[in-house]
Amino acid sequence: xxxxxxxxxxIETLRSNGYSSMALFLESQILRFSNGQSTMxxxxxxxxxxxxxxxxxxxxxxLYCRILWNDLMDLEKGTKLSTYSxxxxxxxxxxxxxxxxxxxxxxxxxxxxxxxLLVHGLLDVFSMAERLSAKESGSxxxxxxxxxxxxxx
Numbered sequence: 001x002x003x004x005x006x007x008x009x010x011i012e013t014l015r016s017n018g019y020s021s022m023a024l025f026l027e028s029q030i031l032r033f034s035n036g037q038s039t040m041x042x043x044x045x046x047x048x049x050x051x052x053x054x055x056x057x058x059x060x061x062x063l064y065c066r067i068l069w070n071d072l073m074d075l076e077k078g079t080k081l082s083t084y085s086x087x088x089x090x091x092x093x094x095x096x097x098x099x100x101x102x103x104x105x106x107x108x109x110x111x112x113x114x115x116x117l118l119v120h121g122l123l124d125v126f127s128m129a130e131r132l133s134a135k136e137s138g139s140x141x142x143x144x145x146x147x148x149x150x151x152x153x
Contacts, residue, residue: 010119013112014044019121021050026117039066041118043090043101044111045125061085061126066118069109072099102126 007026014023022044041063061083072092080089093100099109101122108121 007117010112010114010117014119017108017111017121018046018048019044019111019119020047021045022119039064039116039118040084041065041067041120043104043106043120043122043126045104045122049122049124061088061090063090066113066116068113068118069099069106069120072101072106072109072120 011023011027014020014026022042026042043061062085063081063083067081073094075092077093079092081092082089091102093103095105099106101120104126105123106120107123110118111121112119
C-alpha cells in the first residue's frame, strides 16, 4: 500500500504500475474531486486490459467515498454501492477468497491511498453492456455508502 498526500503522486503511482489510462482519467477529474470536500474510491483496469476495449472510458465509475480493501472484504456478498456515474452501481462479491467488483477481480488492492483518494487495481474492465443495464435501472438504486463508517485507516 502506498500512502502519499499529493494528487500528482497518485498519478505517478498509477503510471508506474501499468495504469496510465486511469492516470489520464484521474488527471481529467482533478478539478472535480480535489476540492478537499470529496473523497472517492477508483477501481482501475490496467492498460493491457483497456487496449482491447473501445468502451466509453469517459464515464468510468468511481465511488462517493474511500473504501479500503479490508472494508470491501467485510461487505456482504451482493452489497451494491452507488457511484459518481449516474445509475451505475458497484456490486461486491467474493470468489475463492478473491474480491470481485461487478464480476472483475481486484488484483492490486490499495494501490494508492491518501486522505481523499483510494485506488484498487482490477484484472479487467467493467463491460459496457453492464453499465448500460445499470443505467436503465438506475432509479431503483440507492447509495448505501451514506452514513457508513468506511472512510478510515
